[in-house]
Amino acid sequence: MSVQTRSPSRAAQWLNFPHRGVGMWAFAMNRLSALGLAVYLFLHLFLLRQLAEGPSAFDRFISLVRSPLFTLSEWVVVVGGLYHGLNGVRVILTSLGVAVPYQRQMFWILFGIAALGSLAFAIRMFTA
Amino acid sequence: MTAEVWTVTFRVFRRKGAEAPHYDFFRLEVSPDEYVLDAIERIWAFHDRSLVYRYACHHATCGACGMRVNSVEKLTCITTIRSVARDGGEVTVEPLRNFPVISDLTVDMGDLYRSMEAVHYPAVSPVAAAPLPTIPAKDGISPGGPLREEPDAHRLNDCIECGLCVSACPIATTTAGYLGPAVLAAIQFQGISGKPALAGLADCEDGVWRCHSAYECTAVCPSLVDPGWRIMDLRKQAIGRRFRRLFGRGETA
Ligand code: SF4
Numbered sequence: 285m286s287v288q289t290r291s292p293s294r295a296a297q298w299l300n301f302p303h304r305g306v307g308m309w310a311f312a313m314n315r316l317s318a319l320g321l322a323v324y325l326f327l328h329l330f331l332l333r334q335l336a337e338g339p340s341a342f343d344r345f346i347s348l349v350r351s352p353l354f355t356l357s358e359w360v361v362v363v364g365g366l367y368h369g370l371n372g373v374r375v376i377l378t379s380l381g382v383a384v385p386y387q388r389q390m391f392w393i394l395f396g397i398a399a400l401g402s403l404a405f406a407i408r409m410f411t412a
Numbered sequence: 413m414t415a416e417v418w419t420v421t422f423r424v425f426r427r428k429g430a431e432a433p434h435y436d437f438f439r440l441e442v443s444p445d446e447y448v449l450d451a452i453e454r455i456w457a458f459h460d461r462s463l464v465y466r467y468a469c470h471h472a473t474c475g476a477c478g479m480r481v482n483s484v485e486k487l488t489c490i491t492t493i494r495s496v497a498r499d500g501g502e503v504t505v506e507p508l509r510n511f512p513v514i515s516d517l518t519v520d521m522g523d524l525y526r527s528m529e530a531v532h533y534p535a536v537s538p539v540a541a542a543p544l545p546t547i548p549a550k551d552g553i554s555p556g557g558p559l560r561e562e563p564d565a566h567r568l569n570d571c572i573e574c575g576l577c578v579s580a581c582p583i584a585t586t587t588a589g590y591l592g593p594a595v596l597a598a599i600q601f602q603g604i605s606g607k608p609a610l611a612g613l614a615d616c617e618d619g620v621w622r623c624h625s626a627y628e629c630t631a632v633c634p635s636l637v638d639p640g641w642r643i644m645d646l647r648k649q650a651i652g653r654r655f656r657r658l659f660g661r662g663e664t665a
Pocket of ligand 1: 475570571572573574575576577578593594597629632633634635636637638639
């Protein structure tokens with residue numbers, strides 16, 4: 285039996301991390317959160333610009349950012365920032381040759397801290 | 413005792429020349445303790461003589477039989493069928509990534525070999541100097557044992573140039589110019605202090621700084637080279653060298 289196929293694109297090859305180890309997951313999530321944070325930065329600047337357009341624009345802006353959807357998006361930014369920042373500590377340490385054989389354990393510890401931090405933020409942000 | 417027999421379907425990547433790739437399916441009765449390479453050889457011998465694959469030593473020394481088994485790089489001569497399949501199941505066998513496919517399961521590794529030669533990766537080195545960062549010696553066979561005391565004892569260096577690390581590396585997939593884990597590990601093995609040519613190769617955009625710390629090279633390396641650790645150590649060396657140059661202490665420092 286024979287089945288035709290196409291060669292997977294290079295982008296698709298990058299997404300084969302489910303078969304891979306902790307390091308690849310850490311790397312993929314780092315990329316993903318970096319892209320998210322970069323997009324967020326532009327959105328942030330774009331929205332903040334409205335502050336310069338007088339009091340009525342300011343009021344509209346404040347009512348917009350008070351919506352629950354906005355709070356949820358802000359929380360996603362916090363999660364992305366926490367993960368990216370904490371994993372960044374791991375990447376910096378290993379890049380200096382520190383604790384490289386323990387990069388896996390380091391990932392789990394920092395991932396745990398990021399998860400706990402995200403939970404703490406969720407409780408504060410959604411129960412206020 | 414009757415030998416255990418499994419029925420396993422091998423889904424094998426095929427491609428000849430510029431032809432579009434496809435998968436062929438072969439159902440085989442195998443012993444789960446046979447190796448994936450045994451099954452490939454049997455497919456060639458009894459089912460399809462046009463299947464092209466590469467192997468030589470059958471004992472993890474030549475580094476020729478690297479393939480992707482269920483999307484993960486393996487030396488197929490030491491990968492038991494039991495470890496990648498189950499009775500009645502399917503196993504996908506594909507050529508290594510990040511190398512051009514010559515035919516079916518065989519890829520062109522010329523670039524890797526040429527780069528290893530260009531950085532003068534030595535075939536042997538003194539046992540006493542064997543850097544074994546993460547593998548503590550537990551027995552007399554390991555280089556950390558009594559052999560270490562023998563002044564003339566040499567050993568074959570760990571890297572068998574199998575290319576598994578290059579295939580596993582997500583950065584090698586998207587950046588053709590990246591030196592890659594095997595070559596960087598070969599540079600680290602020699603050290604860059606007092607070797608400006610090696611230092612220049614390692615300490616540049618497509619050298620150690622291109623790595624994004626996915627550690628897949630280390631995860632798949634069948635020969636305890638631990639390229640991930642070596643790339644990070646090379647970064648440390650590169651930073652040290654830059655600092656020394658900054659304070660006017662050149663290559664010899
Ligand atoms: S570093 Fe390991 S995986 Fe890479 S070519 Fe050498 S032996 Fe193979």
